[in-house]
Structures are given as structure tokens and as C-alpha cells.
Amino acid sequence: MSDVLLKVSGVSVSIPTGQGTVRAVDDAAFSIKKHEVFSLIGESGSGKSILGQAIIKLLPPNAVFSGKVELDGREISALSEKEMQKIRGKTVASIAQNPYLAMNPGLRVGTQVAEPMRAHLGLGKEDAKDRTRGALKYFDILPPEVREREYPFQYSGGMLQRAMVAMGTAADPELIIADEPTKGVDVLKRRNIAAIFQKVASEGCAFLLITHDVGFARAMSDRIAVNYCGQILEIAGKDEFFKEPLHPYSKALLDAVPERGMHPIPGSSPSMIDVPEGCRFHPRCPHKTKSCLSDPPVVEIDGRYVRCWLYA
Amino acid sequence: MLKAENLHCVYSSGLIKTVKNRAVSGVDLEIFPGETLAIVGESGCGKSTLAKMLVQQLAPSSGEVFFEGTKLTGMNWKNLRNFMGKIQLIPQNPDDVLDPKWTVERSVAEPFVLCGGFSREEISENVDALFAEVGLSVEHKPRYPHELSGGELQRVVIARALALKPELLVCDEATSMLDVSVQAFIVAVLKEIQKKRGLGLVFITHDLEAAKAVSDRVLVMYAGEIVEEGKDVFDSPLHPYTRALLDAVRYVSLDVVLQEDDRALPDDFLGCPYFRMCRERTGACKEPQKLRDVSGRLVRCWKV
Numbered sequence: 001m002s003d004v005l006l007k008v009s010g011v012s013v014s015i016p017t018g019q020g021t022v023r024a025v026d027d028a029a030f031s032i033k034k035h036e037v038f039s040l041i042g043e044s045g046s047g048k049s050i051l052g053q054a055i056i057k058l059l060p061p062n063a064v065f066s067g068k069v070e071l072d073g074r075e076i077s078a079l080s081e082k083e084m085q086k087i088r089g090k091t092v093a094s095i096a097q098n099p100y101l102a103m104n105p106g107l108r109v110g111t112q113v114a115e116p117m118r119a120h121l122g123l124g125k126e127d128a129k130d131r132t133r134g135a136l137k138y139f140d141i142l143p144p145e146v147r148e149r150e151y152p153f154q155y156s157g158g159m160l161q162r163a164m165v166a167m168g169t170a171a172d173p174e175l176i177i178a179d180e181p182t183k184g185v186d187v188l189k190r191r192n193i194a195a196i197f198q199k200v201a202s203e204g205c206a207f208l209l210i211t212h213d214v215g216f217a218r219a220m221s222d223r224i225a226v227n228y229c230g231q232i233l234e235i236a237g238k239d240e241f242f243k244e245p246l247h248p249y250s251k252a253l254l255d256a257v258p259e260r261g262m263h264p265i266p267g268s269s270p271s272m273i274d275v276p277e278g279c280r281f282h283p284r285c286p287h288k289t290k291s292c293l294s295d296p297p298v299v300e301i302d303g304r305y306v307r308c309w310l311y312a
Numbered sequence: 313m314l315k316a317e318n319l320h321c322v323y324s325s326g327l328i329k330t331v332k333n334r335a336v337s338g339v340d341l342e343i344f345p346g347e348t349l350a351i352v353g354e355s356g357c358g359k360s361t362l363a364k365m366l367v368q369q370l371a372p373s374s375g376e377v378f379f380e381g382t383k384l385t386g387m388n389w390k391n392l393r394n395f396m397g398k399i400q401l402i403p404q405n406p407d408d409v410l411d412p413k414w415t416v417e418r419s420v421a422e423p424f425v426l427c428g429g430f431s432r433e434e435i436s437e438n439v440d441a442l443f444a445e446v447g448l449s450v451e452h453k454p455r456y457p458h459e460l461s462g463g464e465l466q467r468v469v470i471a472r473a474l475a476l477k478p479e480l481l482v483c484d485e486a487t488s489m490l491d492v493s494v495q496a497f498i499v500a501v502l503k504e505i506q507k508k509r510g511l512g513l514v515f516i517t518h519d520l521e522a523a524k525a526v527s528d529r530v531l532v533m534y535a536g537e538i539v540e541e542g543k544d545v546f547d548s549p550l551h552p553y554t555r556a557l558l559d560a561v562r563y564v565s566l567d568v569v570l571q572e573d574d575r576a577l578p579d580d581f582l583g584c585p586y587f588r589m590c591r592e593r594t595g596a597c598k599e600p601q602k603l604r605d606v607s608g609r610l611v612r613c614w615k616v
Binding site: 043044045184186187188189190191194195198212214215219252253255256257258259261262263264265268269 | 491520521525563
């Protein structure tokens, strides 16, 4: 088999609401190679979390999904919930944004970290306990014999985040989907999360990082996808992307980062219900032309993908 | 313009076994008109407590705050009211300060109503002008907070803070909940207003890059104390803590996971607060450290 781990093609998700249908994800296509750290960056409300949920089939019940998700050459978007449960936590693990909300407050941390091992690797109680201690120790949760018997509220935020990573990696997944791991976290803790992720990634685990933190994505990833208003506008290798972003939105987004002088993007993000026709960025784009009123094509330039008429 | 001398704040909890928590200890600072001062530090270092004491929302345990030579601490609230309009706080989360059942127009008009002496037409004119100043359109006026995005809400809060022509704005993590592009927009709005009105701006944040981009002068706090203060702190950091913060922002040496700081130094420990975490510590760090002037920069570390 090729070295492609996850292949997402033509995925669209729409969610009917009282005000109209939200087209949260529109025609998303990308692939993640084995051992690769892939970042999906974009502003809040651009549909990046929904795309992450769509991959592991944890969408809200009223969401309408179309498209194809392949994991290791096997189509998982058509699997039943029962089969999906065998994949979640085993091959693909997800790490949620807020560890206090994601962990069960009434179960000991050790039990929760051991759960994926017991469920997916079929380990007995004692074996799982040994491995849990090893995992806690690996992530600097010391001493593991004491810490495994504690409850989430007894942990500090950073430590619980590490415990959650320990739980996510417990069954040796091939891909970890991390949704906004650095939101609302100060610089020192953010750096620590980056250090832990790097540690896990160095052991060969692929990552899909969903984040709005451009600096974090830059420090961590091999390739970057830019999401805007439900569409992926650009996919590029990290170095090329930060050296020379192609899409006007990517350029504007990078210019808004404090390191580059915080230049605001004119206008405001469009509503996801009433999206602009054609290119979704055209009302705010400095390079807009008449052709921007029709849907832009996805152009491939030296292995990079960009959805813009400028390069067509 | 605003001057704080030897500010302390101690939170105590528990009746029988009282636990005292020193949030801010011995902070001196001065803000000049038209200046942007950034206060940076990690969560829990006392930044917000300091902000609340500066705007008189919280009475300091000891220490004094002066505004243009007038002592504000200990003043009775009737006299204090005259100053409240001149110092305004912009909080981190706009949801906390806007009434969810009021239209944003009514929220922005409230300071004029409270002050009295404005006719209905004047209020409405002033509100329109404020909305224009922060870049909101007339159609936002009749909406409720839940109908606006985070960036728009933050602009409403700024508009309200500007209502009484303040001379100092204290922004407590005003942009850290927002996306980069919105963050840049809010900062641009603040900067423009500052230029136009010549206000002093205190910008409290944990994001050093943002602090660097907006401020004239930076003050680094750790565990309630100022550890470094000066103009080009980020180009040549002197204190080990400032250097650690900068390394964190630039993701230097990611191969080490930093140990968590439990910050449980004994109560009678008077030495450097950064003692436990510092990689360059020696026995001499257990002695109390003073802020010293090192070529125009104030640093609290004996090694520099």
C-alpha cells in the first residue's frame, strides 16, 4: 500500500438550522501521509472542527454528510457505528480541546487511560495497569502509582492535558486528530503541548492539528491547509507556505499575525448560511476580478494546491 | 498620568484555617499620557488583579494609586465617581460585562444616562459617533449581544468604554480570546483611537508577540512581582524568566517537556519567586531580590 494514511475526497457537510442550512464543509479534499503532521488552520467558525468530526464520524445527528474518507485504503465513511467504534481510539484517536470536559470526572485517570488498551488491545487488568503506569511516566505524570488513582479535578490543567494525550496514544494509533489543543492556553503551556506532541510525532504517529494558532502550526507541522468559510483554500508544505503563501487569504492571514505587524484583514467573515457566490473570499480580496464571481478551480502548482482564479 | 506605589493584594480564603494567597506584591508603576504599556506574564501571575486595582474595582491590601496627582485609593465612592469615567477597563470576555437582555445600543448609551445631563438626541448622536469610531455600522445598534460575533462585541465594549472620554484604557487580555485576524483588527481600532484621542493604554496579555507589536514599554510579571521592565525587553531579555517566555513563544528546544511549577514556595520564603523554575539558580537566589536599574532597564535578578 502507498504511504497515504488518510485520504479525504469531496467531503461536504451541511447542517440544517432554524435560520437556514449551514454549509460547514464544502468539497474538502486532502490526504495525510504516514508519520506526517498536517495542520488545518483557519478562523473560528470556518468549519474546521466539523471537518475533524466528519472524519471520525462524530458529527451532530442532524448533519448531512457526503463524500469519501479513506483510512489506509479502506473507506471508513460508509462503515457502521459498530465498526467505527473499533477504529476510533485504535487507529485514529482524537484529543479534545478542553481536558476537563473531555475526561470523565467520576472515573480515576488511570482507569480512563487504560480504557483504550483494554478495549482495543484486549489487555487484562494487570497488563493494562502496567502499561498505564508506563504511559503516565512517559508523559511526566509522576509518581504514576499515586497519580493513576487520582481523579481529573486533582490534576492541574497541563497535567490533565498530558494524561489525555496518554489516553489518546494508549492503543498506539496511527493518526491523532487534535482539535484546538492550544486555545486559551498561555505561552508556556502552549510550548509544553508542542513538546508533547513532538514527542509523540517523533515515534511515527501522524497528526491532524486543527488550530487557529498560526505560530503553533508553524512550529509543529509538515504541511498546512488553510480553511476559510468551509473551504480549503490552500494546501502547501510548511516552508513554502510561510515563505510565500499563494492565496490572497493566506497572505492576509499571515499579515495579521503579531510577528508580521498585525495588519487586519478588511471586512468581516461572511455568514456560513449566506455564503458569497463564487470565491468565498472575493468580497474581502484585494485582487478580485470578474471571474471571482464564479467558483474558482483548485490549481496544482509544484505539489501545492490553491483554490484561486489568480493561478488558473 | 497614573501612578501606583507599592501595590499589594492578598486574597484570603477559609475562616478557621485562613489561606493567604499573595496575588500581587509590591508593584510600582507609572503610565504616561499617550503611552502604551504592556503587562505580560503567564496565567495566574497577578496581571488581572493588578488591572482591577488600577481601575479601582478592587481595593489593594496595601499601597496607593494616584491619578494625575490625586490619590484614588481610600477615596469615598462619591468623589471616586468623578474619576471612574477617566479610567476604563476592557475585560477579556465581553459577555461578562454586557447585559444579554439589553440591545447593544442601550449598553453603549448607559454611561450617558448614568452621568445625567444629556438629552435624548444628544445621547443618540453620541452613540452613533461612538459606533462609527469603532467601525460598527448602524445596523448593529438594535441587536442583542448573542447576535454579534466576538470581535463585534469587543468593539461594543470599547465603544462603551470610550463614552465618557477616558484618559486611560486598561485592556485585560482584550484580544486573547479572538482569532488572529480579529485580534489584529481590534488592536488597529485601539491604536487609531489612541492616536486620535491621545489616551494612555495598558495592554495586559500573555502573548509576547502581540505585546511587542503594540507597546512602547513592557513590564514582565511573575508570581505577583515585576521581574523586568523596560523598552526593548524582547530584543535583549535580561531576566531568566523573560528569556524562558520568549523561548516558549518561539518554540525553542521542544525536546524537553518543562516540569510543572507547583509554586508552593514556603510562606516565609522571601527570595526570588522564580527560584524553583530557574535553570540558572544558585544559593544567592534565596535572598530577597530588588528591582535594579541596568542601563535603563529594571530587572529583578542579582545576576544581571
